[in-house]
Amino acid sequence: MTDFQFVDALGPEKVLEIYDPATNLHAILVVDNVAAGPAIGGLRMAPDVSKQECFRLARAMTLKNAMAGLAHGGGKSVIAADPNMPESEKVRLVRAFAHAIKDVLDYIPGPDMGTNELYMAHVRDVTGRAVGLPVELGGIPLDEIGATGYGLSVALSIAAEFSNLDLDGSSIVVQGFGSVGQHAARFLAQQGARLVGVSDSRGARTCPDGFNLEKLLEHKRQGGGVADFSDGELIDSEELLAVPCDVWIPAARPDVIREDNVSRMNTKIVAQGANIPASPQAEQMLAGQGVLVIPDFVANAGGVICAAVEYHGGNQSQAMMTISDRISANVREMLERSATESLTPRAVATSIAHERVRSAMQYRHTG
Numbered sequence: 309m310t311d312f313q314f315v316d317a318l319g320p321e322k323v324l325e326i327y328d329p330a331t332n333l334h335a336i337l338v339v340d341n342v343a344a345g346p347a348i349g350g351l352r353m354a355p356d357v358s359k360q361e362c363f364r365l366a367r368a369m370t371l372k373n374a375m376a377g378l379a380h381g382g383g384k385s386v387i388a389a390d391p392n393m394p395e396s397e398k399v400r401l402v403r404a405f406a407h408a409i410k411d412v413l414d415y416i417p418g419p420d421m422g423t424n425e426l427y428m429a430h431v432r433d434v435t436g437r438a439v440g441l442p443v444e445l446g447g448i449p450l451d452e453i454g455a456t457g458y459g460l461s462v463a464l465s466i467a468a469e470f471s472n473l474d475l476d477g478s479s480i481v482v483q484g485f486g487s488v489g490q491h492a493a494r495f496l497a498q499q500g501a502r503l504v505g506v507s508d509s510r511g512a513r514t515c516p517d518g519f520n521l522e523k524l525l526e527h528k529r530q531g532g533g534v535a536d537f538s539d540g541e542l543i544d545s546e547e548l549l550a551v552p553c554d555v556w557i558p559a560a561r562p563d564v565i566r567e568d569n570v571s572r573m574n575t576k577i578v579a580q581g582a583n584i585p586a587s588p589q590a591e592q593m594l595a596g597q598g599v600l601v602i603p604d605f606v607a608n609a610g611g612v613i614c615a616a617v618e619y620h621g622g623n624q625s626q627a628m629m630t631i632s633d634r635i636s637a638n639v640r641e642m643l644e645r646s647a648t649e650s651l652t653p654r655a656v657a658t659s660i661a662h663e664r665v666r667s668a669m670q671y672r673h674t675g
């Protein structure tokens with residue numbers, strides 16, 4: 309497999325592979341496309357990250373940022389290392405990475421798996437640029453305010469119109485009760501939805517009448533897990549997929565909805581909080597089952613929209629307003645075209661994002 313298989317008309321523009329024997333740093337940066345502006349994309353730290361993963365994630369950011377109408381292209385960086393290493397070692401590694409990318413001015417790093425706002429503060433200290441910063445540095449705490457969960461609830465309020473579903477009284481299932489999952493449940497509860505199934509890495513529960521959400525959120529804040537919560541019935545984690553509901557929200561790992569299990573789903577809408585939670589084949593099968601899928605790069609753009617607002621000096625309420633405006637307009641356009649053109653929402657969204665990147669590219673000339 310060569311790297312060139314990832315090259316097409318959109319990018320990538322730049323690929324940097326970094327080895328630093330002094331700190332044992334092995335990192336990769338892919339700047340995919342910067343036609344709309346400097347690329348924003350997370351810095352991921354995990355032991356098993358690969359170059360291919362970095363290429364795919366960078367392209368996903370190009371499409372997500374274009375779809376969200378941001379003045380930013382897409383990129384991604386990965387450090388191959390255990391994120392649970394001692395703190396001082398991790399800071400040293402992240403700072404070494406920041407020094408290595410200091411002159412790649414068209415890449416703005418943000419937090420991702422294995423990094424957070426504290427590491428972004430170190431990246432900014434070295435390079436002068438980063439998003440997802442601590443509040444003291446002008447950051448908007450996107451996980452604390454639930455930027456992505458809020459965006460999911462906005463997407464769902466539009467999707468519900470197209471599915472003849474009233475969110476008030478609807479039932480939702482959330483797989484992965486972390487930052488995205490908890491806030492999505494909280495914002496949807498404000499619209500009258502009830503949480504009937506939930507899981508985290510330690511277990512899954514169902515409660516057909518609806519969990520007491522405040523009690524469950526408090527239980528999580530105290531360090532509890534779904535498995536040791538008092539209400540509802542403990543179920544096997546695999547069974548969460550089959551819990552009957554109106555809306556099923558994957559908000560944990562990739563590839564949880566596959567050809568071998570998709571037919572067990574009993575829902576009207578799948579709103580993808582996690583990145584790549586379903587295989588392309590499973591998404592086709594869901595479409596065949598009449599299930600509306602709101603694809604990841606449309607539904608979970610709240611976090612990057614918030615990061616872009618932060619970068620341009622905006623505040624929290626401007627971020628929430630921008631998330632609402634952009635995601636509702638995009639979901640509406642995507643679902644209208646999906647109905648008239650008989651294409652899946654993902655096919656329509658991909659074509660809209662490609663069109664936007666290509667039209668931004670017409671202003672770029674060499675020389």
Ligand code: NAD
Binds near residue numbers: 450489507582
């Ligand atoms: P998080 O770490 O806060 O929460 C993840 C949750 O998933 C945790 O509760 C964890 O226990 C649970 N989990 C892990 N493995 C599981 C499994 N096998 N089954 C059930 N639950 C499991 O992470 P997050 O920030 O909420 O991100 C969740 C997903 O959303 C990730 O795929 C992430 O890439 C994606 N995402 C996050 C954001 C954001 O703003 N945080 C933005 C876009 C996409």
